[in-house]
Amino acid sequence: MDFTAKEKEEIKDIVHNKIDNIYFDSNNRVFNLLLELTLTNKPVLLIDKQSEFDVSKTTIENDMKVIRTLLNNYKLKIKSKHKAGMYIEGSEHLIRLMIHDIINKYINNLNFFQKISSNSLQHSILYKFIPQNHFIEAKNIFKQYFTQDYDALYLEQIILFSLIWINRVRNQKHIDNNPAEKVEYSNEKLREYVNNLEQHFNLASNERENKYICNFLNILSKEENKWNSDWGTAQIVTIHLIDEVDNKLNLSLRENPENIFEGLYKHILSLIPRIRYEIQMYNPLTNNIKKNFPELFVVIKNFTKNTNYMDVSLLTDDEIAFICIHFLAAFSKNEQEHTLKFKALVFCNYGVATGELLKEKIQQYFDVEVIAVLNTNEKYLIDKLDVDIIFSTVPIGQTTIPFLVVDPIFTEITIQQIKTFLKENQNLAKRIPKNIDGRTQKLFKSILDFIRHNYNDNSEDLFNELMLIFNENDLEIDMKGLLPMIEDVLQEDAILLNKTVSDWREAIRMVAEPLLKKGAIQDKYIEAMISSVLDNGPYIVVGNHIALAHARPEDGVNELGLSVITLNPPIEFGHDQNDPVKIMFCLAAVDSHSHLNIMKTLAKIILDDKVVEKLIASNSAKEFQKILYEEVPL
Secondary structure, eight states, rough: OOEEEEEEEHHHHHHHTTTTHHHHHHHHHHHHHHHHHHHSSOOBBBHHHHHHHHHHHHHHHHHHHHHHHHHHTTTTEEEEEOOOOOEEEEEHHHHHHHHHHHHHHHOOOTTTSSSTTOHHHHHHHHHHHHHHHHHHHHHHHHHHHOOOOOOOHHHHHHHHHHHHHHHHTTTOOSSSOOTHHHOOOHHHHHHHHHHHHHHHOOOOHEEEHHHHHHHHHHHHSSTOOOTTTTHHHHHHHHHHHHHHHHHHOOOOOOOOOOOHHHHHHHHHHHHHHHHHTTOOOTTTTHHHHHHHOOOHHHHHHHHHHHOOOSSSOOHHHHHHHHHHHHHHHHHHHHHHTTEEEEEEEEEEEEEOOOHHHHHHHHHHSSSEEEEEEGGGGGGGGGGSSSOOOOEESOOOOOOSSEEOOSSSSSHHHHHHHHHHHHHHHHGGEEEEEEEOOOHHHHHHHHHHHHHHHHHOOOOOOOOOHHHHHHHHHHHHOOOGGGSOOOHHHHHHHHHHHOOSSSSSHHHHHHHHHHHHHHTTBBBHHHHHHHHHHHHHHSSEETTTTTEEEEEGGGEEEEEEEEEEEEEEEEEEEOTTTTTTTEEEEEOOSSSSHHHHHHHHHHHHHHHHHHHHHHHHHOOHHHHHHHHHHSSOOO
């Protein structure tokens, strides 16, 4: 029987690799090739790799097709020179990101710092190019400067990116295009870590490379400044995302937003620059989350596809799974802070006192809230009350509401009857938040005001420390009741209507002027807002024709403040989707929480084009306030 040339080569593959290719399959060959192309300086010749893998020419060419497809996703190409072998052509920044991504892709469970079994071929391939002891040494250096506990995943990513950087610089592969080059971070511990890393590995990098690695490690690090320029966008995204999940899945998260907001906001705040600089994290729990919580995963994925606040059209499933984790944690806490209760009615023909006794006994033994006790003359009210179940001392005839006839004198038999009845109708129970004592909230606010007034301490640390003390003593606080509403902050003289400006810089200066006159901000806050747009682009354009000018509290904020301007004609900021800007708010925040009710109102405005048009068309500050306070749902 005659075979074609292709069939002969396939047979050769089977014969020569019958055993070896069980372990060294196509994926491992591609992984090895990519690392050799990027982490070594020696010539990579296809004929040599064919011999090393002991595969046919066709097989190695198929592997190269896979590599070319993968590289195309990073706008990279394979090139070759006579006798010099193959090399990757393209942006050095994208090459480093590609290396980072493929290592995460091909090694599902990283574990760089633990002893790896001999069965882990992927680790063996990696350690051929970056020895495992380098991971351990870099980790020990990192721990000298960052003593708090780091999530293993974040720590592994930081060390991995550090070693990729060391390897590329050592091989004279220098950065040519750094997306974060304009960003200045003041994280001295990271700089010291990088300097120590260079000394330990005998690396001579230039200033540009040093800044590059500091910027990118800062993006990955938990040490990142929570008040980076994206904080306004991050808070709006967080508010909208919580609303979206709550609306679609009915998780009741808005009843206790503190359970979800802070952690999710910090994650989104770090996610935005990572997306901007094309760094996405590997998540070992992704498949588990997609399998066990598919509805939550789909809701969040659809939200990220449709949002205009950040470029998340290519957000990986791993990153979406991280967001899911925040919701799952919040939902678990929410479950603990809620109780399933039945709303019940007691119908008694023995008189008021007996009916009240039956009510108290039922509430004593069971999670039941008796909202009314009716006598025989009030039977007509039964179907008019909003209740889940009825307890009656006599049969009550036909009704759509489940009822149980009970003896008004409680016995063990009565208790068992009610238990069975409640179990049979458990689907009717409602999830009710545990009562929060208003006196606790009042006490918290009084103590906070006293310290701020007498000791001139208005710091966020004070608020957080006091909150911790209350929580440790099981004193629950309704955060919503502590925070000012938009009508408490936006004054009539801070509403500027139908103003004409020459450009966006003048618009920022004009909208900030009322806050400057009031003393809520300093001159440097205005310059910081302008500089931030110059450095980061039109990130403050947060909705259709809407901008939210803001900078960091440390850039010159004295107190919480809000102002607004409508622009006629509108102004271009350079935003692809939301220009031109017709209305711009200016927010001065002093901490991460006191302005949240204001942000929630602004987030609702962004989603309501009709309200936006009405606000833009306002002819007086009073009309503007009326629309804002009456037509925007709280």
